[in-house]
Amino acid sequence: MAWVFVRLKLRLLRNGLRLGGWQQIAGLVFAGLLALPLVPGGFALLAILPRHDPEAGATAAMAVFVGVFAGWLALPLFSATLDTSLDPAKLALLPLRPRQLAVGLFAAACVGLGPLGTLLALLGAVAGFAPAGLGALLVVAAVLLEFALCVVTARAVTTVLSRWLRSRRARDLVILVVSLSALLLNLTLQVVLRAVEPGRLSRFGGLRTTGRVLGWSPPGLAARALVAGSRGRLGAAVLELLAVAAVVALLGWWWYGSLQRLLVTVEPASAPRQQRSTEPRPVGARRPGTEREGARRAARPGLFPRPLWALLPANRLGVVAAKELRYFARHPRLRVQWLTAGLFAIALPLFFTLSSRPGPTPPGPGPGAGFGGGQHPHLVFTALIGIYVAVNQTVLNQFGADGAAYWSNIVASGDPQDDLAGKSLALALPTLTLVTAVSLLIAAITGGWAWVPLTLCLAVGLLGAALAVGMFTSVHSAFPLPGGTTNLWGGRGSGQGCAVGMTQLLAMLAAGVLCVPLGVLVGIGVAWWHPALVLAAPVAVAYGVALWRFGLFLAGDWLRGHQPDLLAALSPRRAA
Amino acid sequence: MNSAPALSLRGLRKAYGPKIAVDWLSLDVPHGCFFGLVGPNGAGKTTTLSMVTGLLRPDAGTVVVDGVEVWRDPAEAKRHIGVLPEELRLLERLSGDELLTYNGLLRGMDPATVAERSAELLAVLGLTEAASTLVVDYSHGMRKKLALASALLHNPRVLFLDEPFEAIDPVSARTIRLLLERYTGGGATVVFSSHVMTVVEQLCDRVGIMHNGRLIAEGPLDQVRAGRSLEDAFVELVGAGQSDTETLGWLGSSSGSS
Numbered sequence: 001m002a003w004v005f006v007r008l009k010l011r012l013l014r015n016g017l018r019l020g021g022w023q024q025i026a027g028l029v030f031a032g033l034l035a036l037p038l039v040p041g042g043f044a045l046l047a048i049l050p051r052h053d054p055e056a057g058a059t060a061a062m063a064v065f066v067g068v069f070a071g072w073l074a075l076p077l078f079s080a081t082l083d084t085s086l087d088p089a090k091l092a093l094l095p096l097r098p099r100q101l102a103v104g105l106f107a108a109a110c111v112g113l114g115p116l117g118t119l120l121a122l123l124g125a126v127a128g129f130a131p132a133g134l135g136a137l138l139v140v141a142a143v144l145l146e147f148a149l150c151v152v153t154a155r156a157v158t159t160v161l162s163r164w165l166r167s168r169r170a171r172d173l174v175i176l177v178v179s180l181s182a183l184l185l186n187l188t189l190q191v192v193l194r195a196v197e198p199g200r201l202s203r204f205g206g207l208r209t210t211g212r213v214l215g216w217s218p219p220g221l222a223a224r225a226l227v228a229g230s231r232g233r234l235g236a237a238v239l240e241l242l243a244v245a246a247v248v249a250l251l252g253w254w255w256y257g258s259l260q261r262l263l264v265t266v267e268p269a270s271a272p273r274q275q276r277s278t279e280p281r282p283v284g285a286r287r288p289g290t291e292r293e294g295a296r297r298a299a300r301p302g303l304f305p306r307p308l309w310a311l312l313p314a315n316r317l318g319v320v321a322a323k324e325l326r327y328f329a330r331h332p333r334l335r336v337q338w339l340t341a342g343l344f345a346i347a348l349p350l351f352f353t354l355s356s357r358p359g360p361t362p363p364g365p366g367p368g369a370g371f372g373g374g375q376h377p378h379l380v381f382t383a384l385i386g387i388y389v390a391v392n393q394t395v396l397n398q399f400g401a402d403g404a405a406y407w408s409n410i411v412a413s414g415d416p417q418d419d420l421a422g423k424s425l426a427l428a429l430p431t432l433t434l435v436t437a438v439s440l441l442i443a444a445i446t447g448g449w450a451w452v453p454l455t456l457c458l459a460v461g462l463l464g465a466a467l468a469v470g471m472f473t474s475v476h477s478a479f480p481l482p483g484g485t486t487n488l489w490g491g492r493g494s495g496q497g498c499a500v501g502m503t504q505l506l507a508m509l510a511a512g513v514l515c516v517p518l519g520v521l522v523g524i525g526v527a528w529w530h531p532a533l534v535l536a537a538p539v540a541v542a543y544g545v546a547l548w549r550f551g552l553f554l555a556g557d558w559l560r561g562h563q564p565d566l567l568a569a570l571s572p573r574r575a576a
Numbered sequence: 577m578n579s580a581p582a583l584s585l586r587g588l589r590k591a592y593g594p595k596i597a598v599d600w601l602s603l604d605v606p607h608g609c610f611f612g613l614v615g616p617n618g619a620g621k622t623t624t625l626s627m628v629t630g631l632l633r634p635d636a637g638t639v640v641v642d643g644v645e646v647w648r649d650p651a652e653a654k655r656h657i658g659v660l661p662e663e664l665r666l667l668e669r670l671s672g673d674e675l676l677t678y679n680g681l682l683r684g685m686d687p688a689t690v691a692e693r694s695a696e697l698l699a700v701l702g703l704t705e706a707a708s709t710l711v712v713d714y715s716h717g718m719r720k721k722l723a724l725a726s727a728l729l730h731n732p733r734v735l736f737l738d739e740p741f742e743a744i745d746p747v748s749a750r751t752i753r754l755l756l757e758r759y760t761g762g763g764a765t766v767v768f769s770s771h772v773m774t775v776v777e778q779l780c781d782r783v784g785i786m787h788n789g790r791l792i793a794e795g796p797l798d799q800v801r802a803g804r805s806l807e808d809a810f811v812e813l814v815g816a817g818q819s820d821t822e823t824l825g826w827l828g829s830s831s832g833s834s
Contacts, residue, residue: 302674303678315681316684319682323678405665405666407665408679411629411654412682413653414651
């Protein structure tokens with residue numbers, strides 16, 4: 001039975017590639033090139049190091065085992081790349097016993113590029129650690145158990161979460177929480193690393209302590225069993241292996257239980273719930289009798305966020321902008337993008353500012369300060385990082401959240417250039433607000449108030465460049481954003497994510513090149529000739545607006561004749 | 577009143593690789609008509625409607641709606657048409673009333689008119705209670721009714737509906753039917769595709785039967801069915817006939833189950 005599942009999985013992988021077209025294959029090759037050093041690298045590390053330096057080899061084994069395990073645990077949650085080609089729900093109607101299903105799914109989960117690479121890398125340990133005799137068996141067992149641990153954990157965690165996440169609200173929440181916790185984990189790691197570096201604790205000592213703690217985790221136990229087996233401490237190795245096997249069995253049992261419940265529980269019908277409305281809606285009137293109420297507010301419909309009534313016109317441009325702003329707050333992926341962008345845009349400049357302050361002396365008029373009075377008043381410029389972070393996440397695929405629903409913009413007979421302009425407006429509003437807030441904050445810390453206006457002008461320039469490039473990529477390499485409505489961890493299929501990443505990298509480079517003139521002007525102003533800074537402000541605004549208009553013209557002109565092509569790119573592939 | 581037909585197709589063609597989805601299709605639909613396009617799955621109905629509404633570029637042929645050629649002057653043509661596509665891909669994260677506002681303002685309508693009409697449409701379609709619920713939480717029938725409301729919002733001259741009655745409960749279907757009858761009563765034209773022959777027989781004055789990308793019969797309902805029921809006429813024309821059931825001897829017998 002397991003063999004049937006493995007063959008099904010192989011067939012699914014092959015058909016997925018056949019449907020995907022050349023972009024997916026290119027992406028897959030690229031991803032393979034990225035991953036290629038990892039597999040032989042891991043293999044070589046585990047195979048060679050222990051033969052030369054047994055102590056370092058043991059540490060390396062621990063690091064690799066724990067690292068690989070952490071990767072398997074975290075990757076499906078954080079990067080939406082879990083392979084979902086074998087969805088247990090699709091097999092629910094087949095007359096399979098849950099045990100057959102679990103064994104089959106486990107076997108299928110072991111098939112694929114990720115599992116293959118992991119297993120190959122881990123097998124390096126057999127070459128590196130296996131002694132002659134019985135110990136060799138234990139070493140092989142340790143490697144296989146580590147592999148099983150990885151696969152079972154990844155499956156168990158995602159299945160259990162899928163069971164919890166039957167409702168749309170829970171899914172939205174989890175996308176948010178998981179992404180933010182990944183971000184926080186990353187930030188914490190950075191801070192800890194920086195704190196430890198100059199501290200009393202020597203780095204090696206710190207590693208050893210960490211290693212001792214990790215040694216008691218399941219993958220750590222597997223690594224310890226590996227080392228013990230290779231050194232002939234067979235009793236200890238057997239005990240540690242038994243402990244790992246027990247964990248694998250426990251996780252497997254947990255997965256098995258969740259799988260069973262997942263298959264026999266019906267997804268609750270999504271009862272239409274009244275949304276908590278914070279603002280009046282024109283047609284949401286409960287009784288038909290309150291139509292006058294609706295008419296009174298009709299001048300500014302409920303789609304428009306109330307604080308922005310003055311900014312958004314009640315036409316195509318305005319309504320697209322209003323819808324985009326609603327989507328930033330409501331679409332799970334966009335919400336995460338904006339929240340992370342906001343966090344980074346505040347944290348990074350703040351970090352630079354605080355870490356470049358010389359000592360505990362309060363900021364006062366320093367010797368070299370031309371503008372303002374702080375030590376490094378021009379640090380206000382770092383607020384511009386916000387543009388970079390906010391923009392490169394959201395600007396390059398502006399139609400992604402519309403997806404196939406873009407048809408409604410096509411059948412509404414208007415100028416598609418207005419769509420692009422509206423989206424630009426919606427992107428500019430939060431981005432410029434963010435930059436303004438951060439630059440004011442940093443000015444307050446450094447005293448560089450005089451730099452704030454220049455920073456805002458430069459922000460317009462950079463945003464113009466980013467939007468110009470973004471409009472181009474948005475119409476020419478659009479892809480639908482996963483909506484998170486059916487499958488939370490459904491990726492874009494193997495390889496496609498990488499192709500998208502390459503396009504985005506190129507686009508960011510292009511935007512960077514467009515910003516070079518402004519950078520040169522500001523550099524001259526800061527280093528040699530201050531009046532250049534005064535010149536830079538209007539130039540930046542004019543440059544940004546010009547770039548934006550040019551981008552809008554190019555993309556809008558193309559889009560006028562090619563709306564059906566954009567719709568095709570945004571629609572999920574059909575087998576027709 | 578325009579003397580040209582509401583919809584006129586000439587030599588419309590679309591191929592996906594080697595598969596020809598629509599094969600040199602020509603058709604005229606007069607004004608004020610309730611036209612039903614029927615055909616088995618894969619006959620090319622959805623492809624045809626997509627090309628007619630400007631969502632899919634044809635390989636060849638012309639589409640004229642209300643005297644305007646769709647692929648030469650799409651903006652003008654789209655002003656005259658309303659669309660309910662088969663796959664209800666809506667902006668999931670807007671509420672029902674927000675979606676109507678969005679579509680109305682996209683078309684350059686006056687905000688007050690949009691608010692007034694969407695309130696009425698939502699009331700008629702029984703969606704007033706759900707007006708502020710996000711579309712992602714709507715049921716299939718509610719989504720279909722909302723999509724219909726947004727297709728009618730600008731009072732188009734010609735309405736294209738792809739499978740409007742599929743997976744719809746009888747009450748909602750009746751609401752939609754009454755609304756559509758009222759709409760054509762005012763001289764507007766409806767073109768819709770369907771599998772449900774009884775609905776087509778009840779509603780349509782003209783039908784076209786599509787098979788393998790071609791129109792194999794077209795005309796007034798009574799002429800096409802020629803004394804038979806529409807279903808019989810359809811099956812006969814499409815040529816499904818009696819399939820060879822001799823090879824399925826085990827089917828339904830108690831001995832052959834495994």
